[in-house]
Amino acid sequence: MTYGWTEDELIERLKKGQEEAYRVLVREYHSRLYSLACGITLDREESQDILQEVFLKVCSNIKRFRGKSSLFTWLRRITVNESLNWRRRAKRRFRWKHQPLETGGIEGGPEPGSEESGPEAMYQKKELEKSLNNGLNSLPEEARTIFILRELEGLSYDEIAAQLNLRKGTVSSRLFYARQRLKEFLERDQGEE
Amino acid sequence: MQENLSHCNSELISRYYDGELGQAERSRVESHILVCPSCNKILEDLKGISDQYGVHLTHQSVGIDTQETEKHVLDRLRREKAPWWAKAKDTFLSKKILFSATATAGVALLLIAVLQAPVPDSPSAIVTSVSGDVSSIIILEAPETRQTILWFNERPEGQGL
Numbered sequence: 224m225t226y227g228w229t230e231d232e233l234i235e236r237l238k239k240g241q242e243e244a245y246r247v248l249v250r251e252y253h254s255r256l257y258s259l260a261c262g263i264t265l266d267r268e269e270s271q272d273i274l275q276e277v278f279l280k281v282c283s284n285i286k287r288f289r290g291k292s293s294l295f296t297w298l299r300r301i302t303v304n305e306s307l308n309w310r311r312r313a314k315r316r317f318r319w320k321h322q323p324l325e326t327g328g329i330e331g332g333p334e335p336g337s338e339e340s341g342p343e344a345m346y347q348k349k350e351l352e353k354s355l356n357n358g359l360n361s362l363p364e365e366a367r368t369i370f371i372l373r374e375l376e377g378l379s380y381d382e383i384a385a386q387l388n389l390r391k392g393t394v395s396s397r398l399f400y401a402r403q404r405l406k407e408f409l410e411r412d413q414g415e416e
Numbered sequence: 417m418q419e420n421l422s423h424c425n426s427e428l429i430s431r432y433y434d435g436e437l438g439q440a441e442r443s444r445v446e447s448h449i450l451v452c453p454s455c456n457k458i459l460e461d462l463k464g465i466s467d468q469y470g471v472h473l474t475h476q477s478v479g480i481d482t483q484e485t486e487k488h489v490l491d492r493l494r495r496e497k498a499p500w501w502a503k504a505k506d507t508f509l510s511k512k513i514l515f516s517a518t519a520t521a522g523v524a525l526l527l528i529a530v531l532q533a534p535v536p537d538s539p540s541a542i543v544t545s546v547s548g549d550v551s552s553i554i555i556l557e558a559p560e561t562r563q564t565i566l567w568f569n570e571r572p573e574g575q576g577l
Contacts, residue, residue, distance in 0.1 A: 240497055245486075279488070351468055352468075355468050374466055379436065
C-alpha cells in the first residue's frame, strides 16, 4: 500500500498522468533509489540528476509497463542502468573527492549524553565511516554494484545475476572479493589508530 | 548425520551468510562454525561490514532534496499533458530554439545585405569592338575605376573569320 493506494491503483493513476500519483511515486521511492544510485556512482549530486532521469523515464514509459515485475523492481532496474551508464559515460570520479559522502558530522547519531556520544566514540565512528567510504571507492564498479544490490536491496545471487547479466558464480566471487576488500580497509584503518 | 566441513572456506561462509546454500550444505557449515573460531570470526566480520554499511546509509540519505526532483517530474508531466499549441509555443520560446532562430535570422540578414549591395552604375564593361580580317580589337572599361582596357587579337594565318 502506498499512501492509501495499492500498487495497482498507483500504476493506474500514473498511467492516467495524475500529478498526485507522481508526487507519491517520488516521495515513496526517492530515498531508496537515491541510496542505490549513490552507492554505485559515489556522487551525491549526480545521483540527484540520475533520479530525475529515472522518474522522467517513468513518465515517458509508464504506459508500456506491463506489471510483469513490481513497480519498485522496474524502478530499481532503471536506476541501476542509469547509474552504470552515467559512470561509463562520464568517468568523472574526481568529483567524489569534492563531494565526499562523509562530509559533515554524524547526523542521526546517538542521543547527546549517552555513552556512544562521547568524543572518542564519535571520532571512532567517523573514522570507520571514512574507512568504509575509502573501501567502497576502491572497489571495481561491478563488485561495488553487486555489494550494493546485496546489502542495500537484499537481492539473491540469482536476482543480481539477472539484473547485471552475469553468471551466479561470478556474483558470488565478486561479492566475496568486495567484502574481503572492505574488511581490509576497515581493519587497516582501525589498526593505524 | 551431516558430515562436517573438512576445511575452512571463506567464500562458503559468505554464501551461508547470504542464505545462498542448500539445506545440506547449510547444516555442514553451521556445524563447522560451532567448532571453528576462525570461521566464526569470518561470520562476525561479515555482520560487522553489513552493520557498518547500514550506518553509512543513514549518513548518505541525510539532506536529500526530493522537492527538486518532484518539481522536475511534475513540470515534465504538465508539458506532456498540455495541448499541442501550448507545446508549440513552449518549444518556440525555449532558450535553445530561440537562440538558434536568432542566429539563423542574423546570418540571413547578413546574406541579404551582402547580396543587395549597390551595383555600380553603367557604362557596361565593353564599350565597343572591331573585328577585321586579320585581327579583332575590343575596348573595355572597368566598371568602378573607369579605366580603359584594349584587347587585341591577331588571327593566325590561313584562318578566316
